[in-house]
Amino acid sequence: MYFNIQRFSTHDGDGIRSILFLKGCTLACSWCQNPESRSEKRSLLFDPSLCLSGCSACLEVSSAITRDHTDAVIINRPAVNELYLDRLKTVCPTKALSVCGEQAHTDLLCEQLLKDKPFYIQSDGGVTFSGGEPLMQAELVRDIAQRMHQEGINTAVETCMHVPWKNIESVLPYIDCWLTDLKHTDAQKFKLWAKGSLSRIKNNFQRLAKQAKRLVIRVPVVPGFNDTRAELQEIVDFAVSLESCSELHLLPYHTLGSNKYNLLDIKYLCSDKPLNNPELLADAQLYAQNHPLSRKQFTVKIRG
């Protein structure tokens, strides 16, 4: 299942790229800016600002949707089944109501991704797999990445590393650049904020570092979670200890996806303010550059 192909992406990997966003994630980070990607099933998004009063197109195909006395659309989400989702896909004239998630077909996706091949080739760009957690669908990623390699196109994956090692291993030969998340080095805090196992991630890192063609570590710097000197320094320590890791990107927390929580009718629990602490990031950058284990080619970028 995938939910978007974003063309002309210029900030996730080298050159001009297309990003294939796959659906479903093994973590549940509270700061996630792509909440529609978490479920591995289709999701229903509703934007009341686009809804036309007097329209009953969605009500006619699904009893899970009603209008209340103020004419506002009420969605009984637990009652929205697969049949309703099929019907709702093309029913809303303004797309106030939209279904996020499409069945993935390797051939069709490759065809879409290859449309920008000339741009990838000219700019040393390529295709990036993202999500959700793309390696939950390792077979699909492997098939597409293999095809891209046959076409001479560079591939990258954005992963949280919270997947079985065999998934990583199966795509390894076909991925040129690993954009991997390391969110924290404390297992308990990680568990609390991201609902996952840090030891699984660390183990994967140790094994991946030996084999990845290019390894970039990306750190979302989130207020209250890891925005202290000590926490960032520990992350840097871990990153420089990995032989093949050449780059570290510090990504300051932003809230640009928070409106999507409203569309999904779920509460947003993380801070409503973006991180505004350039000194902290600069400090971490400096720490990494002067790190005793740091190698010549090791670079630290803010915002990636």
Add this chain to the structure above:
Amino acid sequence: MNLNYLAKRIRDHKEQLINIITPPVCTERALAYTRVYQENEDKPVVVRRALALQEHLRSRTIWIKHDELIIGNQAGKVRAAPIFPEYTVRWLGAEIDELADRPGAGFAVSAEDKENIHKLIPYWSGKTVQDRCYGLFTDEQQELLASTIIKAEGNMTSGDAHLAVDNEKILDIGLDGLIDEVRGHRCRIDLADFEDLKREQFLKSVEIVLLAVQEHIVRYADLADKMALQEKRPERLQELQTIASNCRFIAFNKPESFWQALQLCYFVQLILQIESNGHSVSFGRMDQYLHSYYEQDVKQTKKISESFALELLQSCWLKLLEVNKIRSGAHSKASAGSPLYQNVTIGGQKLDKNGRASDAVNSFSWAILESCGQLRSTQPNLSVRYHQGLNQEFLMGCIDVIKCGFGMPAFNNDEIVIPEFIKLGVEKNDAYNYSAIGCIETAVPGKWGYRCTGMSFINFARILLASLDGGRDATSGKVFLAGDRSLAKGNFENFEQVMQAWSEQIRYYTRKSVEIDCVVDSVLEQQAQDIFCSSLVDDCLSRGKTAKEGGAKYDWVSGLQVGIANLGNSLAAVKHLVFQEAQISQPQLAQALADNYSGSEGELLRQRLLNYAPKYGNDDDSVDQLISQAYNVYINELANFHNTRFGRGPIGGKYYAGTSSISANVPFGSATMATPDGRKARTPLAEGASPASGSDRLGPTAVYNSVAKMPVNKILGGVLLNQKLTPAAVESEQDMLKLSMLIRTFFNFHKGWHVQYNIVSRETLLAARENPELYRDLVVRVAGYSAFFTALSPDAQDDIIARTEHKL
């Protein structure tokens, strides 16, 4: 390049010019021409025109102001627009008293000028180009023009222009040399021969005009000398003396210094725009023909400094900004902002003696680029010729200038223009020397007749509506060519019949547009010869013919087709929603169009058309190919026609398609009822070959892929693509590099014709927040990534707006 510097004199001059909101008009030319025409009724029109220009150049007010370094004024007052009564007085009589209140293109007309204009109208009525055109038009042609489905107002109310003359030649031989050449041709005239008698009238006129131009330049020398006597500031005194001696020299001789060469080019540009008010008078490849002067004075002898050379250029650019043109109220809407489109082209390729091509970028290309980047004015319209081997550093320099946010330079692509020109029959040397003319259209400077684009305009969207309604024009209710089928009757049996109806209608209108051009061209040929202009276009002198009589070496023209994306999107909506999926019935769509999608039912249907039918600009074959298919009917039909010079000398003499429809998409839209793409009545049509506003949602690569599917190699009048970017999208060196890669791919691989970038302002972002449906293609740099502006939450949008404001 230092783009954040502007010399004080240039800054002050620019400041003064841009603060003239309602410029005056100037009646000096109109009075002189009227006087001379009246006194010389017995003479051939061409001679009369030579004498009129001579008299005007002798008697008109000349001035030197603003401490300018390049001199020469078009009108009596700064930025005043001269009146050209021989083309039209119709709209003048009706509109002259209310000109000041006209939105956006107002003029302040003094009581004296009003009186002058009213006085000369009776003489010209019935004699102007426009009146004589109407004397020739059939009733049907007149009705078509009145309907505005076809528009040719600009063609009969002003001169032609849309060309670049042979500046290289005038620099090479000087005015004396040119006069010698004319005299040489006159020696060989046989007055016992009918054709030669006609040729002699033209050549005689050229000689009168060239001598008058020399005299005129001497007048400027005298003025500068006189001003020098009064001048107290030693530096300015010296400048005035140099200006005077330069003028005295270049009035006769070929220039020897950079300053002289630039001044001579400007005088040529000026006289062209005094002789005729045709716009898009372009300089051609200035970086090539002025390079040796620049190199000699700035780099070798260091006679002048680099920064002074930039001031000279900028002084010239400000003189271009002073040139003004007054258009009728209706016509000014199609040319929003009174543009003159005086193009300067840089970059591209050059050929060596063995015919091998190499990158033509030189030190002077950089100087021109820098001068424009510093000045940030609307003139000149700067174009860069792109080719695969274009120096990457230069391309990045262009992006630096684009970042300044004034939409320049635009790019044209050698990789398509040169091979397609050669296929047409243009000689290799000439094809490699092409330049942009006006906006995006291209021709060979000094060898190509008028209007490589700029013939009549056709409203594709209205013709589609007629195709869907038995030939009835939705705006006027008139039927010009009746058809059997209509949506209202529901008697289209399948979509092929819709395409058939389009074919029948568009072929009819194509023929009519050429018929109208034929009338206009024949009247212009007889009534409004451009003498000075023709003297600088090969092979007018040797053939003894004006450009309009077939004097030019090459002569292809193109009209402008407006509403291309609306045509394709409408066809796609009808095909998918009415015929393939049968979601909407034919009468239902007809009714919704007639009602302009009113009521909630209408709006629901409109939303469905907007959201569930494919749109051009998203790399979707199902609509992109429909555009090609529909456009090709026009292109193939057009191939059956000639222009009035066919078989009379030039190579070509034919038409090709063109999409450089300036701002005509706005007035054409306001005359177009609701269309099946979900567009409401009277709102703008899509501009050029760009996607309809807000309909391209997949970013620039998808847009390029869509545009490239058009039959670009047959639209040699230009395939115009505008793209919007926020300032933050080209913020870092890395972003700029990626933009350069985008441009390279579009041109190398997709063989795109043209692209230009608008770095959008805070105002646009605010408007985008208010009307997101119109700004869907707006890409903004958010943080470490880019996003579509309208896809962000309102708060995030506010954030971006605030940041942009901070930056600008």
